[in-house]
Amino acid sequence: MHMDLGAAPGVPTVLYTQRQHELDTLFSSLPTPARSLEGCWRGRLMAIRGFGWLPRVFARMLYALLGTPLNPWSGKSFANGTGANRWFGVRGAAFGRFRVVEQAMSPVDQQPVVWLDYDVPENPRLLRHIRGEARQLGNGLILARMNWKTQRGLYRVLYFTLVPG
Amino acid sequence: MIASDVIVIGSGFGGAFAAERLTAAGARVTLLERGPWRDTPSVRAAGVGPRSPLPRGFGFFGRALRSLNLPLLPGGRLRLNAHGLFDLHLGREISVVCSSGVGGGSHVYSAMNVRPAVPDYWRERADGIDTAMMDAHYDAAITRMGARIPDASVPNFIGTRLQQNPLLRPPSVESQPAMGFRFESSTFTDNSFFGCHDGSKVTLDSLLLLPALARGLQVHDLHEVALVGPVRDGWCVTAYDHRAKVYRHLTASRVVLAAGTLNTLRLLFASRDAGALGAVPALGLGVGGNGDVPAYWRCNTADADYSRGTPCHGRFGLRDIAPGSEDDVDLTAYGLNGIDGVPMPEALRRALKRDLILVGMGADQANGLATWTGGRLRLHYSRTANFVLARIYRAFDRIAARSARPVYFLRHWPLTVHPLGGARVGDDPQQAVLDGYGQVHGVSGLYVADAAALPAAPGAPPSMTVAAWASHVAAGIAAQG
Ligand SMILES: Cc1cc2nc3c(=O)[nH]c(=O)nc-3n(C[C@H](O)[C@H](O)[C@H](O)COP(=O)(O)OP(=O)(O)OC[C@H]3O[C@@H](n4cnc5c(N)ncnc54)[C@H](O)[C@@H]3O)c2cc1C
Numbered sequence A: 001m002h003m004d005l006g007a008a009p010g011v012p013t014v015l016y017t018q019r020q021h022e023l024d025t026l027f028s029s030l031p032t033p034a035r036s037l038e039g040c041w042r043g044r045l046m047a048i049r050g051f052g053w054l055p056r057v058f059a060r061m062l063y064a065l066l067g068t069p070l071n072p073w074s075g076k077s078f079a080n081g082t083g084a085n086r087w088f089g090v091r092g093a094a095f096g097r098f099r100v101v102e103q104a105m106s107p108v109d110q111q112p113v114v115w116l117d118y119d120v121p122e123n124p125r126l127l128r129h130i131r132g133e134a135r136q137l138g139n140g141l142i143l144a145r146m147n148w149k150t151q152r153g154l155y156r157v158l159y160f161t162l163v164p165g
Numbered sequence B: 001m002i003a004s005d006v007i008v009i010g011s012g013f014g015g016a017f018a019a020e021r022l023t024a025a026g027a028r029v030t031l032l033e034r035g036p037w038r039d040t041p042s043v044r045a046a047g048v049g050p051r052s053p054l055p056r057g058f059g060f061f062g063r064a065l066r067s068l069n070l071p072l073l074p075g076g077r078l079r080l081n082a083h084g085l086f087d088l089h090l091g092r093e094i095s096v097v098c099s100s101g102v103g104g105g106s107h108v109y110s111a112m113n114v115r116p117a118v119p120d121y122w123r124e125r126a127d128g129i130d131t132a133m134m135d136a137h138y139d140a141a142i143t144r145m146g147a148r149i150p151d152a153s154v155p156n157f158i159g160t161r162l163q164q165n166p167l168l169r170p171p172s173v174e175s176q177p178a179m180g181f182r183f184e185s186s187t188f189t190d191n192s193f194f195g196c197h198d199g200s201k202v203t204l205d206s207l208l209l210l211p212a213l214a215r216g217l218q219v220h221d222l223h224e225v226a227l228v229g230p231v232r233d234g235w236c237v238t239a240y241d242h243r244a245k246v247y248r249h250l251t252a253s254r255v256v257l258a259a260g261t262l263n264t265l266r267l268l269f270a271s272r273d274a275g276a277l278g279a280v281p282a283l284g285l286g287v288g289g290n291g292d293v294p295a296y297w298r299c300n301t302a303d304a305d306y307s308r309g310t311p312c313h314g315r316f317g318l319r320d321i322a323p324g325s326e327d328d329v330d331l332t333a334y335g336l337n338g339i340d341g342v343p344m345p346e347a348l349r350r351a352l353k354r355d356l357i358l359v360g361m362g363a364d365q366a367n368g369l370a371t372w373t374g375g376r377l378r379l380h381y382s383r384t385a386n387f388v389l390a391r392i393y394r395a396f397d398r399i400a401a402r403s404a405r406p407v408y409f410l411r412h413w414p415l416t417v418h419p420l421g422g423a424r425v426g427d428d429p430q431q432a433v434l435d436g437y438g439q440v441h442g443v444s445g446l447y448v449a450d451a452a453a454l455p456a457a458p459g460a461p462p463s464m465t466v467a468a469w470a471s472h473v474a475a476g477i478a479a480q481g
Helices: A020-029 A056-065 A125-129 B013-024 B041-046 B057-064 B131-145 B204-214 B261-273 B346-353 B388-403 B463-480
Strands: A039-046 A073-079 A082-087 A093-105 A112-117 A130-138 A141-150 A153-164 B002-009 B029-032 B065-069 B077-079 B086-089 B095-099 B218-220 B223-231 B234-241 B246-257 B285-288 B293-297 B314-318 B330-334 B356-361 B368-373 B376-380 B407-409 B420-422 B446-448
Touching (some): A020 A141, A020 A153, A020 B234, A020 B246, A039 A056, A093 A130, A125 A130, A125 A141, A130 A153, A130 B223, B002 B013, B002 B234, B013 B204, B013 B246, B013 B463, B029 B223, B029 B246, B041 B204, B095 B261, B131 B204, B131 B463, B223 B246, B223 B261, B246 B261, B246 B463, B261 B368, B261 B420, B293 B388, B314 B388, B356 B388, B388 B407, B446 B463
Parallel strands (some): B002 B029, B029 B218, B065 B086, B246 B446
Antiparallel strands (some): A039 A073, A073 A082, A082 A093, A093 A112, A112 A130, A130 A141, B065 B077, B086 B095, B223 B234, B285 B368, B285 B420, B293 B356, B314 B330, B330 B356, B368 B376
């Protein structure tokens, strides 16, 4: 399949109107990224747990708002098997670090996934509960899921997209 | 998640012909259609449901329009009713009318089933297509539609009605368009623009899709596709189910886009934007309107009721224009068929029945461009660079002058019911989106089977050209197994 794309892809707006359980199905069918994740990626949040009751049109407005600088979280950066969340700009402050496992199996849907493990010593205790999963939606467009690990299992918290920043 | 061999998007001439042919070849086919099953006699008899009524009576205005696309609207689009019949795309340079529902354009079209006016239309378009093979697909499609030329017994048939007209000249009866129509059982009323109430117009839901259901075709109506992209094992299609009000994700090893020109282009652009297709440099090139110019002739023929008859009354020319000369354009006439179902004062209705709709048509240059900005499709189309339009305007001016009755048409604002191109067929990926088998160049498993694929304007009503193309695409997919 031809996958050369000059400009960074746009995030399809149809993602913002979907509920978590709807995105779960899409996410399960996606492949892992064709190349290792490196560099800075701009992020957009969607399908946040607890907001599933919002009418779609309002959900779309909320996530559009969360895509503006009002939301301090700007995305993620990756380098040599590790990564960090970026705040106040896609090259801004790094907080919330993770280890990247390129060829993992998702414990949620038992399909290949890039696994983002926040259980690293640099993180405060609370953040160490986070487990991320990333797959490729299009060339240069990553769909990812943030989960919360407890003793009873993994809980889906939200979805986000990443495009080269 | 629903998995199948092929997902077909859209159930008009492209989608229904492709889906039926693939099902017959033994493929597991899922067809997604954004509109509902229509409450037509054959669908009702087959017990398929739920069905949505065609626009008639008090519900007419609520059910006539599905959505309005206007550049000025927020998001570019206002969806009025998911069950509505028509989509209006109002653009500055060209506007488009198309329809929605299982069976696509066959519910609202005028039943003319003809080959291209352009000779050798398919010659040397791309590797994999040859004229003889396409001829066989035309033959099969026209035979399947049961199309034949009306005879003198049909009310208002132009072939006979215009014989004595001093201004208008009907061509020979043999060169009148064949129609996919059940003449014997027809009441010759209410069978055209607003759907056919007595089953006399041959529509694709009853002709192709109901029989294919029995052979395993899955049809999901009211499923509007928003995104198509590659996944681990093929393709994933994201569709909104308007009935259950949920998004569904369906996977298949192949996807056939047949959502009608504008909507297929929207899907291709949206998927390209999401990085799902690669560059597709030719996407949007070659858009045309098949030279359509609709007009309203206030001919006010005494005692006439032009609303009766077949959906189209036939083709005609002007007596003072030599056949075959440059100004000899293809003109067709229609009554305000279906007007009995539109709520309005009786006196107005009687007056409207005495008038005719005229449509001029011809091979335009199909040199328009579709672009995509901020999730909105824009069509760029030059009225002056498509010469056939000026010839049709002259013909209408002549009719108005000679008959001393006004002919109203939009001289500065092209309007078409035959949008085509934008994802055209050809060997050069810089100029064409599809290869000779209908697959997007360099993108394995994604096909286009509708009017967006047409490489040029056929210059005549295009449904059979779309059907022939879709049959060719489906035959290619079926041959791959
Ligand atoms: C008033 C009128 C009269 C006409 N008369 C004639 C005639 O006499 N002879 C002739 O040859 N042609 C005629 N045409 C043109 C003919 O109808 C079209 O050329 C033909 O229908 C094109 O076929 P298609 O498959 O490209 O699209 P369509 O037949 O329009 O089918 C597209 C289908 O896809 C569905 N769809 C769209 N978007 C989506 C989506 N996102 N998800 C799922 N489904 C979707 C639509 O609801 C529709 O059912 C007429 C058209 C009109 C409007």
